[in-house]
Amino acid sequence: MYQFLISNRDELIARCRAKVAGRSPPGTAGEELKHGITVFLDQVIKTLALERTADPMRSRKVSGRSGGGKPALSEIGESAAQHGKELMQHGFTVEEVVHDYGDLCQAITDLAFKQDAAISIDEFRTLNRCLDNAIANAVTEFGYQRDSVVADQQAHALNERLGFFAHELRNQLCTATLALSVIKGGSVGLGGATGVVLDRALVGLSNLIDRSLAEVRMTAGLPLHNRLFSVVDFLAELKLSASLEADVRGCKLNVSSVDPQLALDVDRDLILAAAGNLLQNAFKFSHPHSEVTLNAYAMADRVLIDVEDQCGGLPPGDAEKMFEAFTQGAEDRSGLGLGLSISRRSIEANGGILSVRNVPGSGCVFTIDLPRHSVSRSRAVPVPPSG
Structure with a gap:
């Protein structure tokens, strides 16, 4: 497989890019491939090269160990995480993150069959390990970025609503305070126009609080x-x-x-x-x-x-x-x-x-x-x- 990938690198990348382009949202630039298939394919080749040496376990620094996880993030893990982030930013779905790596596996299989290229079981296991770790890290980072965006949107909406609430609350309270100050000065009475202003402000405060309590109950899903x-x-x-x-x-x-x-x-x-x-x-x-x-x-x-x-x-x-x-x-x-x-x-x-x-x-x-x-x-x- 090592020699097969080197000889057919450009053909494999072209096939994958064609598949990705067919799924891309309208107007999407080629940025999503910056840490994608090209980088990943080179890392698979590098992994296979290291496994042909006297110390094949050094390949784990590139591909990661079977099952992924820590203690150390591999080269494939780091670039896949960046790729997942890029796909999220460009409007792809999590399904398309998985398809992105699956395209390469399919392209390798199809081209190897077409050329009658011999690929050993161990080499397929290495490829699967690389794919497994890449997909896991890309999907994890994609999910993290998506959750961060949603959390930011919710926080912004909440802050906006709290801002409106505080602004209206302050206006009503200031009006009530000023009216009460004038009445306390003794120059006007509660039955006059200033008393009406005070009544209006207090009614406004009461209405605002009632609506807010109802919204809290509805939003919190209380029984x-x-x-x-x-x-x-x-x-x-x-x-x-x-x-x-x-x-x-x-x-x-x-x-x-x-x-x-x-x-x-x-x-x-x-x-x-x-x-x-x-x-x-x-x-x-x-x-x-x-x-x-x-x-x-x-x-x-x-x-x-x-x-x-x-x-x-x-x-x-x-x-x-x-x-x-x-x-x-x-x-x-x-x-x-x-x-x-x-x-x-x-x-x-x-x-x-x-x-x-x-x-x-x-x-x-x-x-x-x-x-x-x-x-x-x-x-x-x-x-x-x-x-």
């Missing part, structure tokens, strides 16, 4: 804590918590009457936070002195909770974009743009659906769709599906 509760009580709690924000925003909140037997069996905290966020958005984007409506009703085996605002409606195609993280489609850019995304995830985790319907010239209707239950003294009574 749901389902319990049966009446929709009447649920709406009453929503109305109580939303009334202050309605006053701060200069809006009127209308809450519909509900069948007292109507119930939900979900994680109350998550659904309360989701519905609360829909109301916050409704007050935020509705025109001053307009009305926001909270309406709950049953339809077959589902409970629907509508939050209708008077924002004036949405441009065509903007409805679904509203549920994307960090998306804000109105002039008021306060907040993180995460509320609707978190709300949808919270509702879906409870077997529900969050949708939006645009009413051109009027506003939007956000609908929470959840499984219907009836109030029972001892247990939840699900309503069977119709049909």
